[in-house]
Amino acid sequence: xxxxLETVLWVIAPYACMxxxxxxxxxxxxxDKFGWTTLSTQxxxxxxxxxxSPLFHFGMLAVIGGHVIGxxxxxxxxxxxxxxDEGYHVMAVGLGLVAGTAVAVGLTLLIMRRRLVGPVFRATxxxxxxxxxxxxxxxxxxxxxxxxxxxxxxYDYREGVSIWFRGLxxxxxxxxxxxxxxxxxxxxxxxxxxxxxxxxxxxxxxVFSVPIGHLWRPYVPYRSRDTRMGExxxxxxxxxxxxxxxxx
Amino acid sequence: MRVMAQxxxxxxxxxxxxxxxxxxxxxxxxxxRAGMEYVWFNNVETRPGQGYPRTYEDQExxxxxxxxxxxxxxxxxxGSRLKNLATIFANPALPGIDDYYEPWTYDYRTLTxxxxxxxxxxxxxxxxxxxxxxxxxxxxxxxxxxAGGPELAKDDPVLRKVSDKVELEFxxxxxxxxxxxxxxxxxxxxxxxxxxxxxYKRSEDGIVLVDQDGCRGWxxxxxxxxxxxxxxxxxxxxxxxxxxxxxxxxxxxxxxCAETCVGRLRYLGLVLYDVDAVLPAASVEDEHELLDAxxxxxxDPDDPEVVRAAEKEGIPRDWxxxxxxxxxxxxxxxxxxxxxxxxxxxxxxxxxxxxxxxxIVDAVSETGEDAENRDNLFAAIESLRIPIGYLAGLxxxxxxxxxxxxxxxxxxxxxxxxxxxxxxxxxxEIPRAVGxxxxxxxxxxxxxxxxxxxxxxxxxxxxAEQAHSLEASATGCSLDAEGGPGMGGPSTGGPATGGxxxxxxxxxxxxxxxx
Numbered sequence: 001x002x003x004x005l006e007t008v009l010w011v012i013a014p015y016a017c018m019x020x021x022x023x024x025x026x027x028x029x030x031x032d033k034f035g036w037t038t039l040s041t042q043x044x045x046x047x048x049x050x051x052x053s054p055l056f057h058f059g060m061l062a063v064i065g066g067h068v069i070g071x072x073x074x075x076x077x078x079x080x081x082x083x084x085d086e087g088y089h090v091m092a093v094g095l096g097l098v099a100g101t102a103v104a105v106g107l108t109l110l111i112m113r114r115r116l117v118g119p120v121f122r123a124t125x126x127x128x129x130x131x132x133x134x135x136x137x138x139x140x141x142x143x144x145x146x147x148x149x150x151x152x153x154x155y156d157y158r159e160g161v162s163i164w165f166r167g168l169x170x171x172x173x174x175x176x177x178x179x180x181x182x183x184x185x186x187x188x189x190x191x192x193x194x195x196x197x198x199x200x201x202x203x204x205x206x207v208f209s210v211p212i213g214h215l216w217r218p219y220v221p222y223r224s225r226d227t228r229m230g231e232x233x234x235x236x237x238x239x240x241x242x243x244x245x246x247x248x
Numbered sequence: 249m250r251v252m253a254q255x256x257x258x259x260x261x262x263x264x265x266x267x268x269x270x271x272x273x274x275x276x277x278x279x280x281r282a283g284m285e286y287v288w289f290n291n292v293e294t295r296p297g298q299g300y301p302r303t304y305e306d307q308e309x310x311x312x313x314x315x316x317x318x319x320x321x322x323x324x325x326x327g328s329r330l331k332n333l334a335t336i337f338a339n340p341a342l343p344g345i346d347d348y349y350e351p352w353t354y355d356y357r358t359l360t361x362x363x364x365x366x367x368x369x370x371x372x373x374x375x376x377x378x379x380x381x382x383x384x385x386x387x388x389x390x391x392x393x394x395a396g397g398p399e400l401a402k403d404d405p406v407l408r409k410v411s412d413k414v415e416l417e418f419x420x421x422x423x424x425x426x427x428x429x430x431x432x433x434x435x436x437x438x439x440x441x442x443x444x445x446x447x448y449k450r451s452e453d454g455i456v457l458v459d460q461d462g463c464r465g466w467x468x469x470x471x472x473x474x475x476x477x478x479x480x481x482x483x484x485x486x487x488x489x490x491x492x493x494x495x496x497x498x499x500x501x502x503x504x505c506a507e508t509c510v511g512r513l514r515y516l517g518l519v520l521y522d523v524d525a526v527l528p529a530a531s532v533e534d535e536h537e538l539l540d541a542x543x544x545x546x547x548d549p550d551d552p553e554v555v556r557a558a559e560k561e562g563i564p565r566d567w568x569x570x571x572x573x574x575x576x577x578x579x580x581x582x583x584x585x586x587x588x589x590x591x592x593x594x595x596x597x598x599x600x601x602x603x604x605x606x607x608i609v610d611a612v613s614e615t616g617e618d619a620e621n622r623d624n625l626f627a628a629i630e631s632l633r634i635p636i637g638y639l640a641g642l643x644x645x646x647x648x649x650x651x652x653x654x655x656x657x658x659x660x661x662x663x664x665x666x667x668x669x670x671x672x673x674x675x676x677e678i679p680r681a682v683g684x685x686x687x688x689x690x691x692x693x694x695x696x697x698x699x700x701x702x703x704x705x706x707x708x709x710x711x712a713e714q715a716h717s718l719e720a721s722a723t724g725c726s727l728d729a730e731g732g733p734g735m736g737g738p739s740t741g742g743p744a745t746g747g748x749x750x751x752x753x754x755x756x757x758x759x760x761x762x763x
Binding site: 033034036037038039040041042043044045046049050053054056057058118119122123203206209211212213214215217219220221222223224225 | 329330332333336337338339340342343344345377378379380435436439440442443444445447448449450451452453459460461462463464465466467480482483484485486710
């Protein structure tokens with residue numbers, strides 16, 4: 001049986017964060033499409049960005065890929081595919097360290113750039129700063145996991161954290177698995193949950209605009225004035241507040 | 249043949265006095281906002297000069313427009329779709345704010361708030377980017393009127409192409425102004441490069457717009473536009489561009505830049521073009537063939553076959569008539585004096601220019617010869633290698649033939665009309681020498697020299713049946729939506745309760761009598 005604290009941290013908190021994440025994105029997309037942007041500062045400064053940004057982003061793509069494999073694919077499947085535990089761990093540690101280092105170096109460059117380049121710092125909102133703290137925490141604890149779980153100690157997250165994570169989506173949470181995980185893993189999960197709750201309200205929403213469609217779409221899009229013009233059906237929330245009329 | 253309509257503009261450069269009224273009124277109307285301080289949807293460049301942003305025409309560096317690959321297909325100079333996505337995290341060819349200029353304001357408050365002191369207080373320039381005191385080193389028009397001299401002008405990419413070793417002797421230098429807006433291209437590379445697909449051409453009038461809700465700030469359009477006429481709003485993180493003043497154009501009014509042009513040098517109108525022919529025209533191998541390919545795209549609106557095809561595509565009758573009355577087709581294809589800006593970018597730009605004869609006229613009159621004499625002018629057009637080469641570098645991918653033809657026609661008009669103005673008999677030999685007749689020279693003179701308001705601007709209002717859906721005149725009932733209570737027929741007896749209240753929109757008419 002799990003304690004109350006475990007239930008709060010590893011069941012209630014994840015579901016609450018997930019709800020904020022999903023509803024928040026719906027709300028943001030519905031009411032703030034105009035604010036849905038990368039908010040690039042490249043026009044102010046290119047030299048540091050040219051290194052920092054690709055390192056961070058490509059590193060992040062690899063990290064996300066690693067998490068998909070580590071968290072979503074049950075251990076039995078990789079074993080059935082003929083990958084030994086040792087093989088898996090060498091791969092995970094190797095790629096994890098490379099990607100993690102790229103992300104950490106990239107993020108350091110980007111944060112330095114944010115702080116040191118005057119115009120970039122001036123364009124940094126309070127939400128941005130909060131987001132950077134969240135990102136840094138998640139990345140630091142994440143790298144600590146790679147070291148603690150694989151190099152110093154031996155914690156097989158695929159028999160703990162991963163099962164807990166998948167259980168959440170099958171409405172079958174196992175908080176005791178998280179309760180038994182090393183503290184760095186617990187910290188990483190909590191930091192990530194906070195970041196996910198913050199996500200819809202930051203510029204991180206641009207992650208969900210990955211323009212894959214660009215690879216196939218026709219080069220020159222045409223749009224008709226007719227269909228576009230009538231598209232705005234309702235009024236914005238605050239517009240209705242003024243005269244008290246209801247949204248059609 | 250699939251006919252579409254396109255709003256287009258022609259600018260008669262001879263008449264531009266470089267007063268920047270178009271730039272200022274455009275800025276006041278559209279870009280007078282935070283994040284847009286450095287943005288000039290309309291700017292006027294002195295040529296030779298570096299342009300705005302600096303050296304934007306150097307496509308080796310800025311990677312704008314299209315290139316033709318060896319297999320005959322067009323590719324963005326900035327790279328394939330895959331490369332476009334791979335470089336999305338840091339754009340390798342994005343102009344920085346210094347390539348435009350650091351916008352500033354002045355600390356006016358110190359003028360009134362400074363304590364009593366020995367010296368008069370001054371308003372210091374404050375950067376609108378960093379917020380700090382700054383030294384002003386560049387602006388959108390730093391090299392206005394050749395300011396900065398040969399040191400700045402030598403970096404003009406067009407001039408560098410004309411001659412590897414140009415000694416810009418100041419006493420011999422020529423100069424003219426080049427007002428620029430978005431070209432509203434038929435083959436827009438900005439739209440092609442947009443990862444989010446947020447840039448589109450309006451199918452009704454060809455105006456190229458950025459969907460502000462769809463733009464995600466990937467900045468690829470800024471690089472891909474060879475004219476650098478897409479700007480990044482650094483406050484909102486969205487791309488913005490000249491809208492051809494579509495809210496005005498929909499009501500039949502000319503754009504702000506055209507309406508306020510002091511020299512009355514802008515012409516606005518619809519042209520009909522064959523959308524299926526655009527890509528083949530933009531892909532012709534020889535760069536010197538591009539001009540003619542582009543001219544052929546602009547269809548003759550009086551050709552019955554074109555009219556039939558336009559009707560088949562649902563272009564309203566009054567729009568076809570507007571295309572027939574439009575000055576654009578005749579300037580491009582009848583008088584053949586208007587040329588596109590940098591056809592070699594293969595974007596099929598739809599803002600055309602009548603090259604300036606005045607540098608040639610000036611050169612002739614400086615020699616003490618008669619600058620309205622046909623033979624003197626023709627001879628000068630042949631002999632002034634650098635100005636002609638420069639104009640060709642701007643308008644014809646370096647082919648001096650069409651520039652010479654255009655200038656000869658303008659020169660012929662000048663000499664022919666002088667005889668009429670002096671009450672002498674006309675010399676029909678003059679128009680014949682440039683392949684025209686007296687009547688068409690006179691018509692061209694009416695269009696270019698008298699330039700009546702109603703001849704310059706033929707802007708058909710957006711069509712009446714569609715008027716209810718226009719942004720500027722919301723007259724539809726919101727209850728008429730599918731499944732709504734007001735679905736079906738038009739409402740009678742006033743607006744339905746609970747729905748949107750529609751205000752009567754005053755009909756704005758283009759002034760008919762205005763000159």
